[in-house]
Amino acid sequence: MRRRTPPPPSPLPQRHGVDPVRVRLPAAGAWSTVREHLVERLSGAGAGVIDGMFAAGLVVGADGRAVAADAPYEPGMYVWFHRQLPPEVPVPFALEVVHRDEHIVVADKPHFLATTPRGGHVAETVLARLRRELDIPSLTAAHRLDRLTAGLVLFTVRPEERGAYQTLFRDRRVRKEYEAVAPHDPALVLPRTVRSRIVKERGVLTAREVAGEPNAVSRVELVAHRADGLGRYRLVPATGQTHQLRVHMNALGVPILGDPLYPEVRAPVPAGDFRRPLQLLARALEFTDPVTGQEHRFRSGRSLGAWSSYDDWVAEGGPAGRQ
Numbered sequence: 512m513r514r515r516t517p518p519p520p521s522p523l524p525q526r527h528g529v530d531p532v533r534v535r536l537p538a539a540g541a542w543s544t545v546r547e548h549l550v551e552r553l554s555g556a557g558a559g560v561i562d563g564m565f566a567a568g569l570v571v572g573a574d575g576r577a578v579a580a581d582a583p584y585e586p587g588m589y590v591w592f593h594r595q596l597p598p599e600v601p602v603p604f605a606l607e608v609v610h611r612d613e614h615i616v617v618a619d620k621p622h623f624l625a626t627t628p629r630g631g632h633v634a635e636t637v638l639a640r641l642r643r644e645l646d647i648p649s650l651t652a653a654h655r656l657d658r659l660t661a662g663l664v665l666f667t668v669r670p671e672e673r674g675a676y677q678t679l680f681r682d683r684r685v686r687k688e689y690e691a692v693a694p695h696d697p698a699l700v701l702p703r704t705v706r707s708r709i710v711k712e713r714g715v716l717t718a719r720e721v722a723g724e725p726n727a728v729s730r731v732e733l734v735a736h737r738a739d740g741l742g743r744y745r746l747v748p749a750t751g752q753t754h755q756l757r758v759h760m761n762a763l764g765v766p767i768l769g770d771p772l773y774p775e776v777r778a779p780v781p782a783g784d785f786r787r788p789l790q791l792l793a794r795a796l797e798f799t800d801p802v803t804g805q806e807h808r809f810r811s812g813r814s815l816g817a818w819s820s821y822d823d824w825v826a827e828g829g830p831a832g833r834q
Contacts, residue, residue: 522575523591525648528639529628531591538586545570545590546580556595564592599635600783606640609663609809614802615676616641616650616666619811622788626655626664637664654680657754659771662689662793662811675801680751686797688747689756692790692817693765695733695742702732705763711753717772718754720762727752729759741768743818745794756791767791768817790815 523531534549542548549570550561564570568577570592578590604621611617618637625632628639642650653665653676667673679685706725711718730747742765746756754773760766761773768790771777796809 518589519573521591522571522573523593525642526593527596527634528642529593529596529633531593534590534592536584536586536588536590540584540586542584544580544584545578545582545588548584549590560595569593594633596633597631599632602635603785606637606644607812608641608645609812610807611645612668614668614672614800615653616645616647616668617796617807617809618664618666619813620656620661620664621813622659622661623785625658627652632658638666641666653677654685654751656793657789657791659769659789660791660793661788661813663796663809664793665796672802679798679801683749683751684798686747686795687793688745688795688797690734690792690794690815691744691746691756691760691767692815693742693744693760693767695736695740696763696765699733699763699765702730705729705731705759707759707762709752709755709758716776718752718758720758726750727755727759729756731759731763741818743815757789788816790817 518533518535521531521533525531534552536545536548540548542551546561546565553561562580565578565580570578570590572578572591573589602621602624604624606621606624607619609617609619618641620626620637624640625636626638628634628636633639638650638652642648647668649670650666650668651670651673653667653673656662656664665676667676706728707720708723708725709718709727710721728749730749732745732747734743734745736742744760744765746760748755752758757767757770757773761770766773769787770789770791771780792811792813792815794811796807798807799805800807
C-alpha cells in the first residue's frame with residue numbers, strides 16, 4: 512500500500528490557541544489560479560473576504576511567503592491562512608486541570624464550553640483555552656464531550672502519541688462513568704443495560720434509535736431519589752455513539768434535565784444564556800496509559816446544580832456557581 516506523504520508543517524503560528532486553516536489544492540479542477548479555487552471553496556465567507564485576504568498577504572504557501580491572487584493553480588499545493596474568528600460570548604465558568612504530565616492533560620470542563628473548535632465556537636473552547644493558558648501549542652484532544660456536557664476530557668501533549676491514546680477510546684479500553692439528574696420513575700426497573708442502534712444524520716440536531724444490530728450500549732443505575740420526583744443516576748457507556756446517554760435516558764422515559772433536544776427540540780437558547788445547563792456530567796475516566804503503563808483514575812470535582820439545589824435551579828435558571 513502506498514503511504515501518503517504527510518503535509519508540510521504550518522508556516523503560520525497559532526492565533527488565540529487556534530490552528531491556521533490548511534488547504535490542499537485538488538489534483539484535478541478547472542481553476543486557473545489559487546484565488547479562484549479558494550473563492551469557490553469558501554463561498555460562504557462573504558463577498559470580498561477572500562480578495563481582502565490576498566490583498567493583505569494573509570494567504571501563504573509552505574515557505575511562509577504570501578501567495579499572490581493571480582498565482583497559478585498547482586495541483587497538490589498547500590496554502591494556509593487564519594480564519595476570521597466569529598464573535599463569541601465568553602463562557603464565564605472556570606476550566607480546571609486535574610492532571611498534567613509530559614504526555615497528557617486531563618481537564619474538568621464546565622457546561623457550555625465546546626471541546627474543540629467547530630462552527631461558531633472557536634476560541635471559546637477547551638482546546639484553545641488550554642493551549643493559551645498552559646502554553647502547549649501541540650495540545651490535541653484524544654476524544655470529545657458535547658458542549659452542553661460537563662466533566663473530564665483527555666488531551667495529548669505530543670502529536671506522535673495522540674494515536675495511542677485515541678486507540679484507547681476506539682478499542683473501548685477507557686472506562687467512562689457519567690452522572691445525570693432526571694425524573695424518578697418508581698415503575699422503571701433499574702439497574703439495567705440498554706442496547707439499541709443509534710444513528711445521527713449530518714445536519715440533523717437529534718440522534719434517533721432505529722431497528723438493527725445494536726451499536727450503543729449503556730448501563731443505567733439509580734443512585735438516589737427524592738420526594739420531589741428527581742433521581743440521580745450513574746451512567747456507564749460501553750460504546751460512544753453521539754448523544755448516546757441522552758437518547759437512552761429519553762427512551763427510558765426519564766430525559767435528562769436541561770436537555771434542549773430530548774424529548775423534543777426546544778427553541779435555541781440565546782448566546783450568553785447560561786441558565787439551566789444540561790444535567791449530565793462526565794464523572795470519571797479510568798485507563799491504563801498506553802505510553803507509560805500507569806493506571807489512571809480521574810474524577811471530576813464538579814456537581815450538578817439541579818440535584819444540590821433544585822429550587823434555585825428552577826427559579827434562577829441554574830445556580831450561579833461552578834457549572
